[in-house]
Amino acid sequence: MSKRIVVTAGEPAGVGPDLVLALANLSSNHQFVVCADKQMLAERAKHLGIDVTLVDYDASISSAPHSKGTLVVEHVAMAEPCVIGELNEANGHYVLKTLERAAQGCLSGEFAAIVTGPVHKGVINRAGVAFSGHTEFFAEQSNTPLVVMMLATEGLKVALVTTHIPLAYVSKAVTEERLTSIMQILHQDMVSKFALPNPKIYVCGLNPHAGEDGCLGTEEIETIAPTLEKLRAEGMNITGPLPADTIFNQKYLDDADVILGMYHDQVLPVLKYKGFGNSVNITLGLPFIRTSVDHGTALDLAGTGQVDSGSFQTALSHAIELVEKKQ
Incomplete structure (x- = not known):
């Protein structure tokens, strides 16, 4: 049975968008829903020379297997346009909104798992939010006392x-x-x-x-x-x-x-x-499945086409494995 797995693109100036765009080269029995700014993804795809069709996510339509060449996007708008490799604290709240949308979707049963791209803790804190990491954020979102x-x-x-x-x-x-x-x-x-x-x-x-x-x-x-x-x-x-x-x-x-x-x-x-x-971060204790890459935003590699997607692929594979075991 096809399940929905939500993928957050993380810090828009970093390698997260590059990683999620690589999903366009994959096929899967499950549906991947990318939570990010659609225009930002379109611009990054053009910059990288990736041919992909971005499809608006519709929760009312049944989950369908992911097919090559397409990417289903749950659009969350950025505050300001993204400059590749340059952090902008104006978009700190945008990053948190993508995480919140993904978490709430998992808590409601809309999504079966979350795979998170890398975020930059410093720029979120400079945006005025006390943020220590994905793990703590998801624990708070789900009222989980310890993870x-x-x-x-x-x-x-x-x-x-x-x-x-x-x-x-x-x-x-x-x-x-x-x-x-x-x-x-x-x-x-x-x-x-x-x-x-x-x-x-x-x-x-x-x-x-x-x-x-x-x-x-x-x-x-x-x-x-x-x-x-x-x-x-x-x-x-x-x-x-x-x-x-x-x-x-x-x-x-x-x-x-x-x-x-x-x-x-x-x-x-x-x-x-x-x-x-080729390793993955898995948060235990949450009422949903969450996996993540084991690295940071790598601002210097963003948009270069030289990003190693090994950890992202591992995170995705583990999420799929855990979803299927849960079935």
Whole structure:
């Protein structure tokens, strides 16, 4: 059965429009609906020499498979015309409107998933909106108290207990309450969204050598290990805490369905080394499916025709896979 997947083009001056226009070269059993300014897409397509027919989105018409050469567009008007490669804070609210339209469509059941192109946090903040990222925005839109950031590439999935906070704050943020909630969301979504009945979750310690029996830190002894033990008693399949410098050993990777890190730069450098350009950001805990590219707006590459669409293709493929598993 054909489902609708909404795709947001992100920052108009960046590579997001280039990426979504590449959808014109694809065919799919599902319908892709691009949420963006239609005129901006038409101008970018002309600039890139892409032959595409832009079709106005009509929610009253049943979802139809996506066909090559066309792009269905849910038009959201920009405040000012876009200059490729040049940020314009006047369009900061436009970017948020595309995200809000996509989120509300998913919450109503109109769309089955969201795939997001890259946004520029700074220009949105300069537009007068406190914006820390897609993840937090979608959590607020859906009244979700806590979400989990996961990144995936071929052969590796990692998730995070803490995300975009200074390293100095991490230790205090890794509490029994937070770790329990993160683990519950991670386990539940691995079951419900990834169709794994008994997901194997490997967990990093916080300190070097996972604290080395308290010699290099006590968070593992006082918080992490006791919390994981309680969750094992509830039936979760958990290994750890293990040292982060050995958890990526192949013997563990072959067994783990996902690895949970305590902080951003503990696990993401490994993920990006293994699959940069072909990895995807997946937000767990939301009441809908959301995937995203793993890179930024790349203003210097916008409009050049030299954009690597690998991460976007991976994000789209994962969204389709998750939609079909949900069916």
